[in-house]
Each structure stands twice: as structure tokens, then as C-alpha cells.
Amino acid sequence: MNVLALNGSPRGIGSNTEVLLQAFLSGARDAGAETDTVVLADLDIRHCTGCFSCWTRTPGVCIHDDDMPKVLEQIRRSDVVVIASPLYGNMLSGLMKDGIDRMLPLSHPAMVKDGEQYGHPARYDDGTFRYVVISNAGFPNPGSFDGLKATFGQMDRGPRSALAGMICCAAGPMLSAPAIREQVQWYLDAVTQAGREVVEVGRISDEAMEILDRSLAGDMDGYANTVNAYWQSFGVDMPGGNDASADAAEHGGTPIDPAETVSTVRDLISRLPASFSSEAAEDLRAALQFDIADEEPGRYFVTIEDGRCAAFEGIHPAPSVTIHAPAQVWLDVSSGALDGAAAFMSGQYRVTGNVSLLMRFASLFSGGEPLQG
Numbered sequence: 001m002n003v004l005a006l007n008g009s010p011r012g013i014g015s016n017t018e019v020l021l022q023a024f025l026s027g028a029r030d031a032g033a034e035t036d037t038v039v040l041a042d043l044d045i046r047h048c049t050g051c052f053s054c055w056t057r058t059p060g061v062c063i064h065d066d067d068m069p070k071v072l073e074q075i076r077r078s079d080v081v082v083i084a085s086p087l088y089g090n091m092l093s094g095l096m097k098d099g100i101d102r103m104l105p106l107s108h109p110a111m112v113k114d115g116e117q118y119g120h121p122a123r124y125d126d127g128t129f130r131y132v133v134i135s136n137a138g139f140p141n142p143g144s145f146d147g148l149k150a151t152f153g154q155m156d157r158g159p160r161s162a163l164a165g166m167i168c169c170a171a172g173p174m175l176s177a178p179a180i181r182e183q184v185q186w187y188l189d190a191v192t193q194a195g196r197e198v199v200e201v202g203r204i205s206d207e208a209m210e211i212l213d214r215s216l217a218g219d220m221d222g223y224a225n226t227v228n229a230y231w232q233s234f235g236v237d238m239p240g241g242n243d244a245s246a247d248a249a250e251h252g253g254t255p256i257d258p259a260e261t262v263s264t265v266r267d268l269i270s271r272l273p274a275s276f277s278s279e280a281a282e283d284l285r286a287a288l289q290f291d292i293a294d295e296e297p298g299r300y301f302v303t304i305e306d307g308r309c310a311a312f313e314g315i316h317p318a319p320s321v322t323i324h325a326p327a328q329v330w331l332d333v334s335s336g337a338l339d340g341a342a343a344f345m346s347g348q349y350r351v352t353g354n355v356s357l358l359m360r361f362a363s364l365f366s367g368g369e370p371l372q373g
């Protein structure tokens with residue numbers, strides 16, 4: 001069985017679409033299929049002009065001399081075609097829509113009744129295939145895909161081009177943050193299972209669909225706050241100028257006085273405001289939460305707002321980023337005894353939320369007194 005995947009994200013192989021596609025294709029290969037991927041962003045695919053030459057003057061052949069005829073050949077050789085696109089404006093990306101429009105030469109112009117609907121028969125005997133739709137959305141609510149699901153439900157043409165299932169991943173940007181890969185693995189496992197099922201039984205099972213219709217974001221409001229904090233880290237003002245991530249009056253934490261010397265993570269965090277560099281922060285507004293485990297468990301956070309930094313004990317309601325670390329690991333990273341990046345890569349501590357803030361950590365806390373006394 002041949003499975004052809006069309007990646008319609010303008011972000012190509014670096015996209016969330018590609019993460020989902022690769023999980024799906026690995027399942028298809030496990031079940032014995034041959035797989036191939038076409039990244040539409042790497043090809044020259046022009047818009048359909050609506051001239052219908054492919055139905056009249058040159059049957060089956062488009063007026064455009066670009067890369068699409070080669071893709072159509074690949075589609076004709078495939079048993080399953082995967083249409084993978086990010087959700088753009090509640091629909092497909094323009095790139096994917098162009099690709100689908102350019103599949104017109106595969107249809108015969110005859111208008112025939114097909115159940116309650118009308119459609120066009122396949123031009124070629126080998127032009128029948130099953131298809132799977134894979135999409136991901138920036139918003140965390142699964143209802144974001146209602147329009148896309150309705151559209152593809154209508155394009156389901158029974159045996160000629162049957163819809164074998166749709167994978168609609170809400171909060172898709174969580175897929176490409178390496179620090180939270182473990183948190184999204186349950187979803188990717190279900191996508192791989194779907195790939196196996198499409199090859200083995202021709203469709204995605206109801207059990208797998210039940211999982212695939214869940215949002216990646218368990219806490220949708222928390223996800224929205226993290227995304228907002230991400231945009232704010234570029235200096236973007238939120239509507240109304242409010243910033244839940246840094247608003248010290250709202251968070252309910254207890255201020256911590258700077259410790260004389262550092263022997264615990266609490267001491268360390270109490271001294272972060274003293275080493276804070278307002279120059280490096282520019283107009284950053286953020287809340288950094290520390291979730292410290294093992295020897296001296298504790299929850300602390302620092303807020304950064306208007307060029308000032310303050311330290312608190314407690315749990316911030318909408319942190320921009322959360323560092324989950326055993327006490328000794330964070331003490332060693334802060335003193336330089338442990339390389340922060342290497343410790344992160346080897347899983348000695350975890351980060352959730354806006355990881356890019358962590359990358360700014362050293363410069364944000366590079367001024368004033370040294371971190372460790």
C-alpha cells in the first residue's frame with residue numbers, strides 16, 4: 001500500500017504539521033505501507049485559473065507548466081493521500097487549497113448524482129484513493145475545526161475518494177516545543193495508531209478518534225495566558241494593556257526579602273531582583289514560576305514589569321514560564337557547577353510555557369550582585 005502525505009504548511013518541515021505527519025506515517029510504515037511526503041512549500045504550484053482547459057481542450061492536462069503534474073502522478077500511484085495543513089482562517093492554508101484546486105484534472109467533467117449530492121467521477125481508473133486530513137490550530141478549543149470538518153465531510157465521496165478520518169489537533173504549537181515533548185506524547189501516540197489503522201482497516205477507529213478530538217491543552221486558559229505572554233515577550237501590548245502574567249497585585253504571592261547568603265533555592269530566588277538587568281529586560285512583562293522539588297520543595301516566582309523585578313513565595317496564576325527542578329539541580333545550574341542547557345537537554349529539569357524566556361535568563365539576571373553569595 002502506498003501512502004502519500006502532502007504537507008501544506010508554509011513552514012514546511014519545521015512545522016507542527018510535519019510533527020503530526022511524521023507520527024502518522026511511522027504508524028503507516030509499522031503496518032507495512034510505503035510512504036512518501038511532498039512539502040508543497042518547496043514546490044512551484046500556481047493557482048487554478050478556472051479555465052477548465054483540463055476538462056476540454058487538453059483533457060487531464062493543466063495549462064500550467066509547474067510542479068503539480070508530478071504531484072498528480074504521485075497521487076494516482078497512491079492508495080491513501082494525507083492532506084495535512086495548519087488551520088488558517090478556520091480552513092486550510094492557501095498553499096493546500098491551491099493544491100486541492102489543482103487536482104481538478106483527476107476528475108471527469110460529468111456531473112453525476114452521488115447519494116444526496118452531485119459530484120464528478122474519477123477521470124482515471126487508478127484515480128481512486130482514501131484520504132486522511134491532518135490539521136492543527138493555534139486556538140486550544142477543538143470546536144475551532146467545526147468548519148473544516150463540515151467541508152471534508154461533504155467531500156467524502158464513498159468508494160472513489162473516501163474520508164478515512166480527520167486528525168484535528170487543537171493547541172498545535174505545543175507540538176514543537178522540545179521542553180514539553182513528553183506532555184504531548186499521548187497525542188502523538190494516538191496519531192501513530194491512526195496511521196496503523198488506516199493501513200490495516202482503512203479508517204481511523206472511533207477509539208482513536210475520541211483521543212484525537214481532545215485538545216493538547218489540558219488547561220485552555222493557562223495555554224492562552226502562556227501564548228499571550230509569548231507575544232508580550234516580543235514587546236506586543238495586549239488589548240486593554242492588561243497583563244495577567246506580570247500583574248503583582250493579582251497574584252497573591254508573599255514577597256520574599258533578599259537573603260544575606262545563599263544556601264537554598266529560596267535564598268537564590270530572593271536575590272534575583274538584585275541581579276536583575278532592566279536594560280536586558282527592555283519592556284518585557286512576565287512571571288517566572290519555580291516549582292522546586294526534592295531536598296527543599298517550594299514554589300516561588302519572580303515578576304518582571306516596567307523594568308522592575310520582584311520575588312515572591314507562592315504560585316502565580318498565569319506564569320509565562322515554569323521551571324520544574326530538583327533543588328540541587330537548580331542550585332548547581334545557578335552557580336555554574338552544572339551547564340544549564342546540558343542539564344535541560346538531559347532532562348534534569350523541565351520547563352513548561354514560554355521556553356524562550358529561559359534562554360534570556362542569563363542576560364536578565366546578569367546585573368548587580370552575583371547570583372550566589
Ligand SMILES: Cc1cc2nc3c(=O)[nH]c(=O)nc-3n(C[C@H](O)[C@H](O)[C@H](O)COP(=O)(O)O)c2cc1C
Nearest residue numbers: 009015016017086087088089090137138139172173
Ligand atoms: C494566516 C494564519 C491564519 C491562522 N488562522 C487560524 C485560525 O483560524 N484558527 C486557529 O486556531 N489558528 C490559526 N492560525 C494559527 C495556526 O493554525 C497555528 O500557528 C499552527 O500551529 C501552525 O501550524 P504549522 O506549524 O503546521 O504551520 C493561523 C495562523 C496564520 C499564520
